[in-house]
Amino acid sequence: MPATIPNPSRSGGHFDDPFGRDDEPDNHGFDLLRVPLIGSFLSWRHSRTVLQIPVLLVSVAMIVHGLLGPSLAPKNLATVLGWVHFRGALVLVLLCAGNFFCLACPFMLVRNAMRRFIQPRFNWPRPLRNKWIPVGLFALILFSYELFSMWSSPWITAWVIVGYFAAVLVIDGLFKHAAFCKFVCPIGQFNFIAATVSPTEVAVRDHEVCDSCRTNDCIRGRREPAADLVILQRGCELALFQPAKVGNMDCTFCLDCVHACPHDNVGILSRLPASELMTDPQRSGIGFFSRRKDIAALTVVFCFGALMNAFGMVSPVYAAESWLSIKLHIHQEAPILGLLFAFFLVVEPAVLLGLAGWVTLAWAGVRRAWLPLIVRYTYALVPLGFGMWLAHYGYHFFTGLYTIVPVTQSAFVDLGWPILGDPRWTLVGLPQAIVQPIEFGFLLLGLAGSLSIVWRLAEDDSEDHALRVFTPWATVCVLLFLASLWLMTQPMDMRATIMAG
Amino acid sequence: MVNASLLLLAEALAMTACHRTRPIDDAGISIQQRITPQPPRVGPASVAIQLSDAAARPVEAVRITVEADMSHPGMSPVFAEARKEKPGDYLATLNLNMGGDWVVLTHVELPGGKKLERQMDLRGVASR
Numbered sequence: 001m002p003a004t005i006p007n008p009s010r011s012g013g014h015f016d017d018p019f020g021r022d023d024e025p026d027n028h029g030f031d032l033l034r035v036p037l038i039g040s041f042l043s044w045r046h047s048r049t050v051l052q053i054p055v056l057l058v059s060v061a062m063i064v065h066g067l068l069g070p071s072l073a074p075k076n077l078a079t080v081l082g083w084v085h086f087r088g089a090l091v092l093v094l095l096c097a098g099n100f101f102c103l104a105c106p107f108m109l110v111r112n113a114m115r116r117f118i119q120p121r122f123n124w125p126r127p128l129r130n131k132w133i134p135v136g137l138f139a140l141i142l143f144s145y146e147l148f149s150m151w152s153s154p155w156i157t158a159w160v161i162v163g164y165f166a167a168v169l170v171i172d173g174l175f176k177h178a179a180f181c182k183f184v185c186p187i188g189q190f191n192f193i194a195a196t197v198s199p200t201e202v203a204v205r206d207h208e209v210c211d212s213c214r215t216n217d218c219i220r221g222r223r224e225p226a227a228d229l230v231i232l233q234r235g236c237e238l239a240l241f242q243p244a245k246v247g248n249m250d251c252t253f254c255l256d257c258v259h260a261c262p263h264d265n266v267g268i269l270s271r272l273p274a275s276e277l278m279t280d281p282q283r284s285g286i287g288f289f290s291r292r293k294d295i296a297a298l299t300v301v302f303c304f305g306a307l308m309n310a311f312g313m314v315s316p317v318y319a320a321e322s323w324l325s326i327k328l329h330i331h332q333e334a335p336i337l338g339l340l341f342a343f344f345l346v347v348e349p350a351v352l353l354g355l356a357g358w359v360t361l362a363w364a365g366v367r368r369a370w371l372p373l374i375v376r377y378t379y380a381l382v383p384l385g386f387g388m389w390l391a392h393y394g395y396h397f398f399t400g401l402y403t404i405v406p407v408t409q410s411a412f413v414d415l416g417w418p419i420l421g422d423p424r425w426t427l428v429g430l431p432q433a434i435v436q437p438i439e440f441g442f443l444l445l446g447l448a449g450s451l452s453i454v455w456r457l458a459e460d461d462s463e464d465h466a467l468r469v470f471t472p473w474a475t476v477c478v479l480l481f482l483a484s485l486w487l488m489t490q491p492m493d494m495r496a497t498i499m500a501g
Numbered sequence: 502m503v504n505a506s507l508l509l510l511a512e513a514l515a516m517t518a519c520h521r522t523r524p525i526d527d528a529g530i531s532i533q534q535r536i537t538p539q540p541p542r543v544g545p546a547s548v549a550i551q552l553s554d555a556a557a558r559p560v561e562a563v564r565i566t567v568e569a570d571m572s573h574p575g576m577s578p579v580f581a582e583a584r585k586e587k588p589g590d591y592l593a594t595l596n597l598n599m600g601g602d603w604v605v606l607t608h609v610e611l612p613g614g615k616k617l618e619r620q621m622d623l624r625g626v627a628s629r
Contacts, residue, residue: 072570072604072606072620073572073573073574074570074571074572074573074574074575074576074578075570076574079574080574080575083573083574083575084574084575149572151572151573151574152572152573152602313573315600315628396573396575397575399575399576399577400574400575400576403574403575425568425578425580426578426580428575428576428577428578429575429577491543491599491600491628492599492600492601492628493599493600493601493628494571494572494573494576494599494600494601494602495572495601495602495624495625
């Protein structure tokens with residue numbers, strides 16, 4: 001992983017700041033690390049470990065209950081916590097705060113413990129230093145989720161968690177830095193993309209302080225003065241150099257940079273959500289978004305996968321699969337599902353984005369090549385995609401909010417230790433009449449965010465014909481919004497198997 | 502042709518929607534369950550439960566409750582109390598409020614406090 005990031009302060013000036021902060025004093029409205037108690041806690045060097053321990057214990061409980069507990073998904077901690085509460089809480093925290101789930105990641109706790117005994121020897125292979133593996137894994141997980149009906153199997157869910165721990169230990173046991181987080185972890189990539197619309201980011205408080213910094217501890221780590229190879233405090237393992245870092249992409253909120261900075265100059269600062277998608281500066285550890293086809297592909301899977309994931313839970317998917325099965329004389333689910341995924345994750349985005357790019361070039365005369373133009377505008381879809389994830393996961397989270405209570409009661413009863421009383425299976429969650437308007441609100445919020453980004457990009461690309469640039473991409477946004485709206489109004493139909501036999 | 506094929510597919514789905522079980526527990530009690538309508542669809546569904554002993558004589562239960570959960574966690578379960586139709590025969594009405602796969606749990610309380618539970622998959626409840 002490259003750790004040699006050019007220091008703007010040494011090359012004679014700042015990187016271009018997308019939000020004009022270079023011309024203004026660094027004056028952020030809110031810094032979470034300045035909040036009494038919370039700030040002190042998060043600034044404490046062991047805060048991450050303290051947050052990770054309970055999540056690890058919950059993960060272990062999920063594995064044990066998933067493997068040994070009831071096979072019925074609604075009565076098992078693995079499936080209820082994993083597919084109802086974890087996913088819902090994840091997207092809500094990303095929306096309201098930031099990437100705090102990566103901060104509390106239990107996999108990293110186990111990995112850090114392993115690294116006390118095993119030091120990795122290899123660097124992550126240079127050809128793989130991109131997001132193509134996570135793109136494939138993300139799509140594979142969405143596909144497997146449907147094919148194996150993971151939501152309905154505590155056993156599979158438990159093994160997925162075990163597999164995740166194993167993958168982290170193998171990859172980070174072999175490769176240095178945070179290779180798993182940056183180049184493999186599909187959950188992490190989901191969080192990175194979604195966190196681009198979060199209201200906070202880990203960022204420098206005052207760039208002038210960084211200008212005078214000569215140690216770069218935020219990325220190099222704090223070293224033993226007498227022995228430079230001895231690291232007292234890790235710097236950023238994901239190659240994000242704070243003075244040149246823009247936004248939340250690749251940031252796990254691990255706060256290593258906060259602890260390493262000798263000037264106490266890194267905070268968790270407020271910002272306009274999605275503002276990092278409205279500009280295209282060079283980003284530390286990432287480069288230019290507009291040149292990163294791999295991150296654009298990840299964005300496509302994130303956005304169109306949101307629709308596909310919800311599509312798998314409504315009635316029309318069964319009609320579509322049955323129709324395909326009959327037409328193609330295929331009676332296995334995997335190839336039929338594969339065709340649907342290929343259509344929704346490859347063909348549909350290629351057609352929609354390709355056409356929008358072509359119209360933009362032909363009508364508005366933007367001076368960009370076709371593919372870079374598409375890559376640039378693809379990021380504008382993130383709020384829409386995130387709105388759909390919020391609507392979908394929020395639905396399960398809110399309507400099943402209290403189900404964790406009887407499942408936990410039942411788990412204690414199974415242990416022969418009924419301290420929480422008999423399970424109250426009638427405890428479910430908020431009524432659909434309350435949840436549905438919230439879902440629509442999320443979708444509208446996503447549409448508004450995407451349209452705002454498209455407009456900003458259009459203004460940048462063509463002052464004279466901004467509306468012409470805006471129109472095709474706004475059309476794509478509205479089409480996806482209408483598709484999301486249609487999906488959310490379809491009757492739920494959650495089946496573990498689709499094809500007969 | 503397409504309609505005929507879809508009909509065949511629907512019938513196949515209905516057949517795989519296991520709607521009749523006949524396990525015998527270690528106390529020698531047989532619990533037969535049958536759900537109508539077939540194929541199952543959203544709305545009221547009748548669960549007919551028949552209890553008998555090893556000699557096929559009807560068995561009386563103190564109480565029978567039926568619970569249906571979706572295969573997806575976090576969804577609202579539905580409950581019903583079974584009423585006695587005739588000796589050994591009980592009937593409960595569940596309101597299946599969502600399409601998809603359901604699991605029906607029948608809780609039987611026998612005289613003397615012995616409890617039995619049966620689980621039955623009810624797949625492919627049609628939305629409309």
